[in-house]
Amino acid sequence: MTESPDLNIALVGCGTVGTGVVRILQASQESLRQRTGRSLRLQQVVVRNIGKQRDVDLGTIPVSDDIQTVVDDPQIHVVVHVVGGISPAREDVTRLLQAGKDVITANKALLYAHGAELFALAGRLKRTICFEAAVAGGIPIISAVNTALTGNRIISIEAILNGTSNFILTRMFDRRETYDEVLAEAQARGYAEADPAMDVDGTDAAQKLSILTQLAYGTRVPLEDIVRQGIQQIELLDLLVAAELGYRVKLLATSRLSGERLEVSVQPTLVRANRAIGMTSGADNIISIEGDAVGLMRLSGAGAGQMPTASAVLADVVDYATGRAAITFQSILRLQHQRPVMLQPQEELSRRYYLRFTVADRPHVLADIADILGRHEISISSVRQDETDDVLDESGVARLVIMTHRTTEGRLRTADQEIAALSSVRGDRIRMPIAD
Amino acid sequence: MTESPDLNIALVGCGTVGTGVVRILQASQESLRQRTGRSLRLQQVVVRNIGKQRDVDLGTIPVSDDIQTVVDDPQIHVVVHVVGGISPAREDVTRLLQAGKDVITANKALLYAHGAELFALAGRLKRTICFEAAVAGGIPIISAVNTALTGNRIISIEAILNGTSNFILTRMFDRRETYDEVLAEAQARGYAEADPAMDVDGTDAAQKLSILTQLAYGTRVPLEDIVRQGIQQIELLDLLVAAELGYRVKLLATSRLSGERLEVSVQPTLVRANRAIGMTSGADNIISIEGDAVGLMRLSGAGAGQMPTASAVLADVVDYATGRAAITFQSILRLQHQRPVMLQPQEELSRRYYLRFTVADRPHVLADIADILGRHEISISSVRQDETDDVLDESGVARLVIMTHRTTEGRLRTADQEIAALSSVRGDRIRMPIAD
Numbered sequence: 127m128t129e130s131p132d133l134n135i136a137l138v139g140c141g142t143v144g145t146g147v148v149r150i151l152q153a154s155q156e157s158l159r160q161r162t163g164r165s166l167r168l169q170q171v172v173v174r175n176i177g178k179q180r181d182v183d184l185g186t187i188p189v190s191d192d193i194q195t196v197v198d199d200p201q202i203h204v205v206v207h208v209v210g211g212i213s214p215a216r217e218d219v220t221r222l223l224q225a226g227k228d229v230i231t232a233n234k235a236l237l238y239a240h241g242a243e244l245f246a247l248a249g250r251l252k253r254t255i256c257f258e259a260a261v262a263g264g265i266p267i268i269s270a271v272n273t274a275l276t277g278n279r280i281i282s283i284e285a286i287l288n289g290t291s292n293f294i295l296t297r298m299f300d301r302r303e304t305y306d307e308v309l310a311e312a313q314a315r316g317y318a319e320a321d322p323a324m325d326v327d328g329t330d331a332a333q334k335l336s337i338l339t340q341l342a343y344g345t346r347v348p349l350e351d352i353v354r355q356g357i358q359q360i361e362l363l364d365l366l367v368a369a370e371l372g373y374r375v376k377l378l379a380t381s382r383l384s385g386e387r388l389e390v391s392v393q394p395t396l397v398r399a400n401r402a403i404g405m406t407s408g409a410d411n412i413i414s415i416e417g418d419a420v421g422l423m424r425l426s427g428a429g430a431g432q433m434p435t436a437s438a439v440l441a442d443v444v445d446y447a448t449g450r451a452a453i454t455f456q457s458i459l460r461l462q463h464q465r466p467v468m469l470q471p472q473e474e475l476s477r478r479y480y481l482r483f484t485v486a487d488r489p490h491v492l493a494d495i496a497d498i499l500g501r502h503e504i505s506i507s508s509v510r511q512d513e514t515d516d517v518l519d520e521s522g523v524a525r526l527v528i529m530t531h532r533t534t535e536g537r538l539r540t541a542d543q544e545i546a547a548l549s550s551v552r553g554d555r556i557r558m559p560i561a562d
Numbered sequence: 563m564t565e566s567p568d569l570n571i572a573l574v575g576c577g578t579v580g581t582g583v584v585r586i587l588q589a590s591q592e593s594l595r596q597r598t599g600r601s602l603r604l605q606q607v608v609v610r611n612i613g614k615q616r617d618v619d620l621g622t623i624p625v626s627d628d629i630q631t632v633v634d635d636p637q638i639h640v641v642v643h644v645v646g647g648i649s650p651a652r653e654d655v656t657r658l659l660q661a662g663k664d665v666i667t668a669n670k671a672l673l674y675a676h677g678a679e680l681f682a683l684a685g686r687l688k689r690t691i692c693f694e695a696a697v698a699g700g701i702p703i704i705s706a707v708n709t710a711l712t713g714n715r716i717i718s719i720e721a722i723l724n725g726t727s728n729f730i731l732t733r734m735f736d737r738r739e740t741y742d743e744v745l746a747e748a749q750a751r752g753y754a755e756a757d758p759a760m761d762v763d764g765t766d767a768a769q770k771l772s773i774l775t776q777l778a779y780g781t782r783v784p785l786e787d788i789v790r791q792g793i794q795q796i797e798l799l800d801l802l803v804a805a806e807l808g809y810r811v812k813l814l815a816t817s818r819l820s821g822e823r824l825e826v827s828v829q830p831t832l833v834r835a836n837r838a839i840g841m842t843s844g845a846d847n848i849i850s851i852e853g854d855a856v857g858l859m860r861l862s863g864a865g866a867g868q869m870p871t872a873s874a875v876l877a878d879v880v881d882y883a884t885g886r887a888a889i890t891f892q893s894i895l896r897l898q899h900q901r902p903v904m905l906q907p908q909e910e911l912s913r914r915y916y917l918r919f920t921v922a923d924r925p926h927v928l929a930d931i932a933d934i935l936g937r938h939e940i941s942i943s944s945v946r947q948d949e950t951d952d953v954l955d956e957s958g959v960a961r962l963v964i965m966t967h968r969t970t971e972g973r974l975r976t977a978d979q980e981i982a983a984l985s986s987v988r989g990d991r992i993r994m995p996i997a998d
Contacts, residue, residue, distance in 0.1 A: 146855070150713045150855055154713060154715070157712075157715075157900070158712070158713075160896050160897055160899070160900050161712050161893050161896070161897065162893070163892070163893075163896055258710075264710075264853075264855070264856035264857065264859060265859060266702075266705075266706055266709070266710030269702075269705065269709060269710055270702055273702070273705060273877060273880065273881060273886070274694075274700075274702030274705055274873075274874075274877045275873070275877070276593075276594070276597050276876060276877055276880040277586045277590060277594075277872065277873045277875075277876025277877060277879070277880070278873055278876075279590070279593075400841070402838065402841070402862070405836070405838070405841065417700075417873060418869075419582070419586055419700070419869040419870065419872055419873035419876070420700035420863060420864065420869070420870050420873040420874075421700065421863060421864045421867075421869070421870055422863055422864070423700060423701060423861070423862070423863035423864075424860070424861070424862045424863060425859070425860070425861050426838070426859070426860045427856060427857060427858055427859035427860060428856065428857045428858070428859075431857075433854075433855040433856070433857070434855065434856045434857055436713065436855055437710075437711070437713045437714055437853060437855035437856040438710075438856075439713075440712060440713025440714075440855070441709060441710045441711070441712055441713060443713070444709065444712040444713070445709060448889045448890075448892075448893060449885075449889055450709070450886045450889050450890065453884045453885055453886050453889075454884075454886065456599070456884075457597050457598070457599075457884060460596050460597070460599055461596055461597065463596070464593070464596050
């Protein structure tokens with residue numbers, strides 16, 4: 127199919143990303159032809175609402191609201207499917223593959239939930255699925271893992287994979303604003319969804335990390351096996367205390383070999399302020415990969431947004447048009463049969479931690495907490511309880527911050543339950559690992 | 563050739579990088595076979611000195627000191643050629659291509675000087691040349707430009723491409739040491755060559771930038787068309803003054819569209835300390851690319867060294883083994899026919915500048931220099947001449963630092979010649995653009 131001079135493309139979904147794809151296809155006809163040796167022709171567009179006004183002139187390209195027109199069109203080689211959510215995306219992609227179409231998708235939720243099933247189907251049907259845009263937008267991290275790093279054993283992946291969370295954490299710190307203030311502003315500006323739950327609770331980052339982990343280690347990690355916390359309970363105080371200690375707080379997605387086991391987590395994490403990850407601000411994403419040969423390699427840039435995501439989709443279109451994508455997908459399918467790295471049980475993840483408690487400002491509170499930590503063999507490296515709390519004006523309570531030496535997630539969870547039961551402990555309890 | 567189950571590889575050059583390549587091939591047999599679906603077999607090694615002790619056990623692999631044994635072996639599919647310098651590398655690669663072998667090289671000097679000729683030859687003979695390791699070691703920048711960014715018009719490339727220079731500049735600043743002290747130390751530790759001229763005078767970075775520029779813009783830029791300065795005359799004082807103003811000094815390689823023209827330079831440059839490039843320290847490389855769709859994207863990591871470079875070579879081996887490399891090389895050949903972006907004449911490069919003069923500590927010196935700048939319409943934004951110079955102890959001279967508003971390289975060059983002729987101006991005159 128890749129030998130014909132014209133490549134006939136259908137686009138399913140003409141929202142933000144789809145519009146960006148159309149723009150690039152229109153603007154870069156000539157350079158894309160030089161790259162690929164083929165004419166890339168957008169032949170059909172499928173949208174949910176035909177009547178809707180669009181920011182792009184589709185000219186004479188037929189627009190339909192029924193994907194069946196694409197399924198039935200034998201001229202279409204490849205379908206750029208840029209629709210979010212699981213349904214009908216799952217059914218769409220299945221039907222397209224079955225109809226002999228290859229598929230380019232940016233849908234990480236779909237790949238996380240049904241990637242194994244769709245990849246297996248594509249394998250049986252000798253079809254190709256491309257998904258560079260599904261993780262970290264315009265940053266070519268899928269390509270890096272699948273091609274550039276193939277001579278390496280991956281030691282660790284540390285990444286900021288959710289731009290909304292990073293925007294919120296950065297803005298809170300830079301402007302000394304509260305979580306709620308920044309979130310409201312981000313929503314008003316369209317940076318955050320009306321329902322930002324998946325962004326701020328770590329689900330989005332965990333889905334992306336799961337996809338990367340599968341590619342890098344051959345290990346399928348369901349969300350429930352990822353130590354996962356969101357940023358909703360992070361207070362400005364936490365960011366300020368972290369900064370005083372030389373850290374920034376980032377929603378860090380980590381897959382790391384610890385001996386022969388894989389530790390996988392998505393948690394607000396204290397990262398050294400002078401590391402590249404610590405300095406990644408705003409809605410940017412960054413992926414820091416350590417390979418046994420290459421050492422530390424970092425890729426960063428816009429992890430979302432119309433044109434960055436469209437840029438990644440176009441990389442897939444070009445890869446597909448030249449025939450490279452089919453080869454890469456065969457490699458990915460072969461790797462599904464490799465022996466996966468075993469997961470470290472969540473309780474055994476071992477890190478240093480930042481703990482913050484809101485406590486009644488009365489005697490013996492610190493002693494009670496320290497006693498519980500000590501009984502669980504959690505060693506304290508520093509304590510901070512300021513005499514006055516001028517960040518927040520709730521009276522009668524104090525913020526107690528404890529930094530621990532290295533300990534396990536399991537010990538901390540158990541200790542945390544006991545601490546929560548203390549009558550002097552109020553409200554949120556924050557637990558953040560420290561990445562050194 | 564890519565369909566046979568075994569891939570037969572010859573290695574020419576078994577020095578630092580070659581040894582690293584052998585190590586990965588030996589250690590990663592199984593994972594490379596899963597990636598590629600083929601057995602990667604190192605069948606022959608060619609070295610200059612057969613008797614030399616090596617850090618790697620070649621087992622039963624035949625070792626020769628004559629490349630003709632590879633040329634004559636019809637079993638060999640691809641040759642990993644990791645020998646530096648132009649000769650005999652140019653003749654070797656030519657003979658290998660003519661004998662029907664594909665070539666993987668890490669030799670940027672060869673590609674810079676004879677890439678066009680070798681690519682054309684490979685094109686005629688339907689052969690493939692891979693060269694990911696030639697620029698920025700383990701960082702997959704060649705792949706990013708050739709594949710990930712294909713939906714973009716590249717607006718600019720800003721990069722640190724020479725690790726030795728960056729190591730020297732970083733160490734000078736961090737330890738408050740002089741250029742000569744740090745260079746001697748770098749040589750003692752093996753970071754810098756015995757003859758580091760190509761590293762510190764910008765030649766190495768300019769060759770790499772030329773290769774990137776050709777791929778990104780289709781423009782062949784010979785060294786003489788690159789505004790090029792080395793770091794040899796940078797003094798600790800320059801780094802300290804820059805730091806006070808919020809900058810770091812980096813040997814910055816830049817290709818940038820200015821209107822319809824391309825500005826290409828390799829110069830010590832003032833880069834904001836809080837930008838990713840400004841914070842790239844030690845021997846690391848970084849490439850910051852701006853595409854019209856993707857926005858700013860950054861890749862960083864080890865730009866040289868045994869295993870990072872071997873990692874890039876292995877990425878090429880895997881790409882070759884799967885057949886992707888041949889496709890990519892065809893794209894590169896097609897792009898040679900695109901209309902190149904025209905170069906901006908060197909004199910018309912327009913930037914803000916940092917100027918530093920060593921002057922006799924006597925009246926009217928500043929007035930003389932300011933007068934010359936003024937007559938050439940170079941506007942001064944700030945001046946700094948400290949009363950005492952406690953950084954250097956030469957008596958009777960002072961360091962005068964002038965920051966200009968935006969002006970052209972041509973005006974500054976002319977003014978600089980006049981300033982040089984002033985009897986009060988002594989020794990080196992430093993001119994560094996400011997990247998904002």
